[in-house]
Amino acid sequence: AQSVSQHNHHVILSEAASLELGCNYSYGGTVNLFWYVQYPGQHLQLLLKYFSGDPLVKGIKGFEAEFIKSKFSFNLRKPSVQWSDTAEYFCAVNLANSGGYQKVTFGTGTKLQVIP
């Protein structure tokens, strides 16, 4: 069964610091990868996604993620965080190009706290 690991459970950064959140998945096939963000008291929103092509994916609000197939990783990065980036971030994965419905597996989430 596929699984997603987010090793950082809680990250605290000062404004303008750089961010990298780790995401590793376990599945040998072709996958689709997602990062979702959940701001305090709100629902999950898509931050960025990777289906195919350029492994460096640009998302909203200056976020990017790099898919490294050999490492089964899809780490999220941002060069300079803002207080408004305080949120919980979820990595997710599902099978690609398999037809029909494919279940999405979510990681346990990383809470990011940005200190002004």
Added chain:
Amino acid sequence: NAGVTQTPKFQVLKTGQSMTLQCAQDMNHEYMSWYRQDPGMGLRLIHYSVGAGITDQGEVPNGYNVSRSTTEDFPLRLLSAAPSQTSVYFCASSTRQGGDTEAFFGQGTRLTVV
């Protein structure tokens, strides 16, 4: 365009009570699902549906029932609430295009069972 709408936003139940969490989407999405979110455990899939009349179990289905009579609606029923079902519940929908599709989430229902 309302997207995915969940009601109620908050609910307190007594152990043993039953209730239905409502979920509706107006994007004509075939796929709908229910997740529960618990601290340190991420989102876990409860039940899902790939179209009207078709449902299946997810990772944590016990204690929950679903039905899908229309494309738009996907209610989640708690038959006899237990304190272990205290959680935040999210409904999501997406188009059915293999795996390369994002999920759209509702605002969530915070359920407390006492």
